Amino acid sequence: AQTVTQSQPEMSVQEAETVTLSCTYDTSESDYYLFWYKQPPSRQMILVIRQEAYKQQNATENRFSVNFQKAAKSFSLKISDSQLGDAAMYFCAYSPNTGNQFYFGTGTSLTVIP
Amino acid sequence: DGGITQSPKYLFRKEGQNVTLSCEQNLNHDAMYWYRQDPGQGLRLIYYSQIVNDFQKGDIAEGYSVSREKKESFPLTVTSAQKNPTAFYLCASSLTGQGVPDTQYFGPGTRLTVL
Numbered sequence: 001a002q003t004v005t006q007s008q009p010e011m012s013v014q015e016a017e018t019v020t021l022s023c024t025y026d027t028s029e030s031d032y033y034l035f036w037y038k039q040p041p042s043r044q045m046i047l048v049i050r051q052e053a054y055k056q057q058n059a060t061e062n063r064f065s066v067n068f069q070k071a072a073k074s075f076s077l078k079i080s081d082s083q084l085g086d087a088a089m090y091f092c093a094y095s096p097n098t099g100n101q102f103y104f105g106t107g108t109s110l111t112v113i114p
Numbered sequence: 115d116g117g118i119t120q121s122p123k124y125l126f127r128k129e130g131q132n133v134t135l136s137c138e139q140n141l142n143h144d145a146m147y148w149y150r151q152d153p154g155q156g157l158r159l160i161y162y163s164q165i166v167n168d169f170q171k172g173d174i175a176e177g178y179s180v181s182r183e184k185k186e187s188f189p190l191t192v193t194s195a196q197k198n199p200t201a202f203y204l205c206a207s208s209l210t211g212q213g214v215p216d217t218q219y220f221g222p223g224t225r226l227t228v229l
Contacts (some may be wrong), residue, residue, distance in 0.1 A: 033215045
């Protein structure tokens with residue numbers, strides 16, 4: 001069974017600083033995909049970043065980047081130059097390479113302090 | 115604009131009643147999904163459909179039913195058999211439902227409260 005664990009229910013960061021959100025997952029598959037989604041107070045889920053497990057290079061999207069450690073089954077999200085609009089719940093998700101089922105973690109609530 | 119719409123935004127239901135949540139997408143996506151979100155928990159998959167006229171149970175399908183008669187629409191019925199239906203429900207879609215995972219795009223959600 002695939003499980004996704006986010007061990008930090010809440011995090012806070014000072015505006016303009018950098019924060020890292022943790023995610024670990026459990027799978028016996030060798031090929032899969034990982035995602036970070038953001039859910040702001042509006043509750044609309046928005047894709048932040050996506051990583052294919054066969055790619056060794058860490059994905060980057062502007063101020064958002066990941067640290068993908070396949071052997072450790074770790075997929076952390078780094079937010080640089082944090083902005084007030086980054087305040088949200090962040091969910092890590094795993095999807096195997098066959099089919100399109102997503103498995104979500106329990107989320108990390110990020111507060112950005114002005 | 116392309117996107118996913120869910121209606122209504124808030125829904126109240128009396129115990130023992132069935133209720134249907136609407137989900138429509140104009141993204142021309144083949145696959146659609148229903149998730150349930152509870153406080154302190156991640157999203158849990160209720161049902162998904164990879165193509166029209168076909169759907170599969172997710173992890174928590176008991177007490178729910180769906181239909182997929184049109185590509186654009188994937189309504190979810192919460193039946194009276196669902197013991198604890200109060201939750202936030204999210205609909206999503208992806209370009210394809212098979213093979214390499216596609217990014218899932220989400221609607222704004224429906225908050226269901228059972229009185």
